[in-house]
Amino acid sequence: MKVLISKLNHHPKNKEIYNLSSIEELMDSISELGLLQPLVIDQHNQIISGNRRFESIKRLGWKEVTVELRNVNDGEEEILLVHYNKQRVKSFREILNEYLVLKKHFEVGQGKRTDLTSVRSNKSSNGRDTVSEQIGISSSQLGKLLFIHKHQPHHIELLDKGILTVNQSYLQVSREVKEFQSRKESNISTSKSLPNTWRFFHKSSHNMCEIKDEEIQTIFTSPPYWNKRTYSENKGLGNEKTSEEFVVNLSEHLRDCKRILKGTGSFFLNLGDTFYKGNLQNIPHRIVLNLQEQGWILRNTIIWSKTNPKPSSTKTNLTPSYEFIFHLTKSMEYDYNSTLTSLSEKTKPSLPPRHRSTNGNYSDSVSPYIPSSKGKNMGDFWNDEIVRTSVANQKLDIDGEHPAPFPEQIVSLPILQTSKEGETILDPFCGSGTVGRVCDKIKRNFVGYDTQKFI
Numbered sequence: 001m002k003v004l005i006s007k008l009n010h011h012p013k014n015k016e017i018y019n020l021s022s023i024e025e026l027m028d029s030i031s032e033l034g035l036l037q038p039l040v041i042d043q044h045n046q047i048i049s050g051n052r053r054f055e056s057i058k059r060l061g062w063k064e065v066t067v068e069l070r071n072v073n074d075g076e077e078e079i080l081l082v083h084y085n086k087q088r089v090k091s092f093r094e095i096l097n098e099y100l101v102l103k104k105h106f107e108v109g110q111g112k113r114t115d116l117t118s119v120r121s122n123k124s125s126n127g128r129d130t131v132s133e134q135i136g137i138s139s140s141q142l143g144k145l146l147f148i149h150k151h152q153p154h155h156i157e158l159l160d161k162g163i164l165t166v167n168q169s170y171l172q173v174s175r176e177v178k179e180f181q182s183r184k185e186s187n188i189s190t191s192k193s194l195p196n197t198w199r200f201f202h203k204s205s206h207n208m209c210e211i212k213d214e215e216i217q218t219i220f221t222s223p224p225y226w227n228k229r230t231y232s233e234n235k236g237l238g239n240e241k242t243s244e245e246f247v248v249n250l251s252e253h254l255r256d257c258k259r260i261l262k263g264t265g266s267f268f269l270n271l272g273d274t275f276y277k278g279n280l281q282n283i284p285h286r287i288v289l290n291l292q293e294q295g296w297i298l299r300n301t302i303i304w305s306k307t308n309p310k311p312s313s314t315k316t317n318l319t320p321s322y323e324f325i326f327h328l329t330k331s332m333e334y335d336y337n338s339t340l341t342s343l344s345e346k347t348k349p350s351l352p353p354r355h356r357s358t359n360g361n362y363s364d365s366v367s368p369y370i371p372s373s374k375g376k377n378m379g380d381f382w383n384d385e386i387v388r389t390s391v392a393n394q395k396l397d398i399d400g401e402h403p404a405p406f407p408e409q410i411v412s413l414p415i416l417q418t419s420k421e422g423e424t425i426l427d428p429f430c431g432s433g434t435v436g437r438v439c440d441k442i443k444r445n446f447v448g449y450d451t452q453k454f455i
Helices: 023-033 050-060 077-084 092-104 127-135 141-153 156-162 166-191 244-254 255-260 283-293 382-394 408-418 433-442
Strands: 002-004 039-041 047-051 064-069 198-201 216-219 261-271 297-305 321-330 424-427 444-449
Touching: 039 092, 047 077, 047 433, 077 127, 077 283, 092 127, 092 141, 092 156, 127 141, 141 156, 141 166, 141 382, 156 166, 198 433, 216 408, 244 255, 244 283, 255 261, 261 283, 261 408, 283 321, 321 408, 382 408, 408 433, 424 433, 433 444
Parallel strands: 039 064, 198 444, 216 261, 216 424, 424 444
Antiparallel strands: 002 064, 039 047, 261 321, 297 321
């Protein structure tokens, strides 16, 4: 039947769920092809299906339109609105709005209307599964959206703008939630006494007067990164106005590390870089150059390749996927336990090319390099698999399980390489105490400093 446009209205609940988007494009389509489907209205002349089409024909100046009348009972409007929009291309915000209005209709244990849509109710499914089926999205994808919306609702706008994907946002928010939970649990545990092998100083590590000269065997730390977050109330390391100021401040802050480290000790410094106005600041290497001027010897620059790097919103450069771990010493006479990794089955004795004959045989005058059957020396590129395998290959007598995956295995390997049981390890920016937990597992003493008490 046909109804005057002036007699029709948008359903008030429609604007609670959907935006009237892309109206101009739809107007062009209707002008060229006409209205391909009738509007669906209720007994109150409110639009149940076709609110965007209704808005378009109003702007086009139509006087009347073909409609299909459907009697709608109280409580059915929201289900029907979602049902008729199931095939629509929706924003993530609209998908969440659909979930929020349908949730109360499909909660576990509540009665479900099965006569309103073509979807049959599955009694064994939970509420979210049923709602996701109504919306037309997988339950796992809906679960990720709900998790993002709960913990970082502003990410939904970034998803709709295409700046982040759902998986990128989910990984980033999951990390932040886990970090927050770890710190929260650490705060709860402050009422408990620290292990006898721990010393924690609730203060800045700029002056570590509590530690004797050359008392520490190994230092492993990850200082605040510049311009990444507010570490304290607009002051302190990481909150400087310029990267130049940060480089100077951190270099000076670390100066006391040289006094307290043994002559045979090692210092492992984990640093990440920062973009400022699109320009990567090269902060880690600038700091290390300053430390070398203080007399430190740089033995290795280790690339820590992250399995799941923090998502990047930019579309004009690659996603940063690694950080640096610098191995520094006071002298060349430092303690070091070489770390061996397993050999490939294809590994064979080798010689430099100049020592091989044209027929591929080895020269009689030069002995070929024969790889050790115990493995080869570990490289300076570390990822999850390499570190896990290397830690396991040490065949150490550790009570309980091996240290957990990142970040604890990244911490454990340098400590194992450069210290013995019973020696003392320092983290001057100890945060939630990851280094200390590793020390517990591999029987080292631990000293930690932090201006905030997370442990």
